[in-house]
Amino acid sequence: MAEEGQMNYKMLALIVVLVIIITGVASFTFFTYFSVSSDDKNNEKEITSIEDIRPTYNAGDYTVNISNNNQINFVRASIVFELESTEMVKELDKRSAQIRDRIISTLRAQNEEILKEPGANTIKKIVKDKVNEILISGKITNVWFTELVVQ
Missing domain, CATH: 1.20.5 (Single alpha-helices involved in coiled-coils or other helix-helix interfaces)
Known part of the structure; x- marks a missing residue:
């Protein structure tokens, strides 16, 4: 047991x-x-x-004198566009002179509040809308400032 x-x-x-x-x-x-x-x-x-992340296009560097503003003398910006498709690159290359003119005119026409806004969202939207007005093959979906100096 x-x-x-x-x-x-x-x-x-x-x-x-x-x-x-x-x-x-x-x-x-x-x-x-x-x-x-x-x-x-x-x-x-x-x-x-x-x-x-969509295709991007380097729109170039811009140094622009500001018109009708006593405190800001110039803006220096480097701009990159986000595109709907890669096919748009050909059109952007063809229209580079028109795009540069639109961006320069847009930057020159801005006031101090818009240019010094944190995040620069207003100026980005304005630039995007102005450039999209002349595009045929697609639209720019986003604008990035890789450099933005306001003096």
């Missing part, structure tokens, strides 16, 4: 150890699976945001 009691304790100890091992393996698998799948979702979101 003493052997049967020891046998039951050994069997019980073996079952407890197996349950602990199985629980550990199941927990490890569960957490590994869900942590990898959430990383995949984050990577998919990053890839989507990278794919959302």
Whole structure:
């Protein structure tokens, strides 16, 4: 009988150890699976945001005297356009003189509040609208100032 009691304790100890091992393996698998799948979702979101970037076009550098303003003498800007498609690059190259003229006229006509606005959102919208007026094959979706100096 003493052997049967020891046998039951050994069997019980073996079952407890197996349950602990199985629980550990199941927990490890569960957490590994869900942590990898959430990383995949984050990577998919990053890839989507990278794919959302459209083609760009460097519209050039501009140094413009400001008309009708006593405090600001000039604006220096470097402008980049975000385009709907790459096919628009040919049209922008053809119309580069017209685009430069529109941008220069637009910058010259602005007042101090618009030019010194944080983020320059108003002037970006104005430049985008003025240039889009002359485009045929598509539209500019965004305007970025890579340099904007107002003095």
